[in-house]
Amino acid sequence: MTIDKVIVPLDVSSQADAIALIETLPQVTFWKVGLELFVSCGPQILKQLKQRNKRIFLDLKFHDIPNTVAGACRAAARYGVDLITIHATAGKVALKAAQSAAEMGANEAGVPVPKLIAISLLTSLNARELAFDLKIPLELPEYALQMALLGQECGLAGAVCSPQEVAQLRRTCGDDFLLVCPGVRPSWASKGDQKRSLTPSEALKAGANYLVIGRPITEANNPMTALKLISEELDAAEKIVK
Numbered sequence: 001m002t003i004d005k006v007i008v009p010l011d012v013s014s015q016a017d018a019i020a021l022i023e024t025l026p027q028v029t030f031w032k033v034g035l036e037l038f039v040s041c042g043p044q045i046l047k048q049l050k051q052r053n054k055r056i057f058l059d060l061k062f063h064d065i066p067n068t069v070a071g072a073c074r075a076a077a078r079y080g081v082d083l084i085t086i087h088a089t090a091g092k093v094a095l096k097a098a099q100s101a102a103e104m105g106a107n108e109a110g111v112p113v114p115k116l117i118a119i120s121l122l123t124s125l126n127a128r129e130l131a132f133d134l135k136i137p138l139e140l141p142e143y144a145l146q147m148a149l150l151g152q153e154c155g156l157a158g159a160v161c162s163p164q165e166v167a168q169l170r171r172t173c174g175d176d177f178l179l180v181c182p183g184v185r186p187s188w189a190s191k192g193d194q195k196r197s198l199t200p201s202e203a204l205k206a207g208a209n210y211l212v213i214g215r216p217i218t219e220a221n222n223p224m225t226a227l228k229l230i231s232e233e234l235d236a237a238e239k240i241v242k
């Protein structure tokens with residue numbers, strides 16, 4: 001089912017708003033809990049999602065020294081979530097420590113080990129910002145690839161990348177490496193702060209495993225209709241991919 005490849009972010013600031021969204025879109029099986037919701041209402045929302053048999057992408061984008069990210073990943077893994085994010089720029093020692101700690105936390109809690117995935121480069125940044133603001137002397141696609149490869153070398157399960165880099169990452173990192181793409185925008189939706197987007201069908205055909213699509217659905221006049229349009233677009237694209 002292509003709808004299972006869509007992860008919808010719960011980018012709201014209260015548990016009540018999050019639950020309202022979950023109940024408005026019962027066909028969504030995979031939800032993302034990010035900084036806004038987790039900081040607002042804590043891990044309680046994870047229980048709510050698990051009670052409803054939903055898969056959980058805990059997108060807290062850890063970025064700290066090895067000891068601290070390890071502690072955070074160990075604690076996050078105990079919740080029995082499916083995906084956890086860490087910035088690749090935390091570095092090799094931190095990525096390896098985070099991976100071992102996630103395994104330890106899950107084993108302690110007797111839950112499946114979550115997939116730890118590395119943020120390669122935020123999808124809100126473009127080549128100009130990378131070069132002139134962040135002073136990174138690599139072309140953007142090469143930089144995103146190197147960050148994904150760093151994650152892979154450290155034993156992580158996958159990476160978060162923009163749909164514009166996913167084909168290159170898929171070719172280089174192989175079929176078993178999980179590629180999760182935010183910054184996906186249907187042709188009818190506004191881009192907002194996303195700077196490296198493609199449409200859902202383009203992202204799927206380019207090799208993404210999961211598409212994170214938020215505001216085009218959650219801020220639509222009718223979220224159910226928006227999700228249906230995306231689902232039909234993905235169904236058509238999957239027939240071409242197969």
Ligand SMILES: O=c1ccn([C@@H]2O[C@H](COP(=O)(O)O)[C@@H](O)[C@H]2O)c(=O)[nH]1
Pocket residue numbers: 009011032034059119121122123124160182183184192194212213214215216
């Ligand atoms: O590089 C990244 C990493 C994470 N995100 C998250 O994905 C969603 C996108 O929401 P939209 O409303 O579809 O823009 C959001 O929760 C981000 O925190 C990202 O956009 N880019």
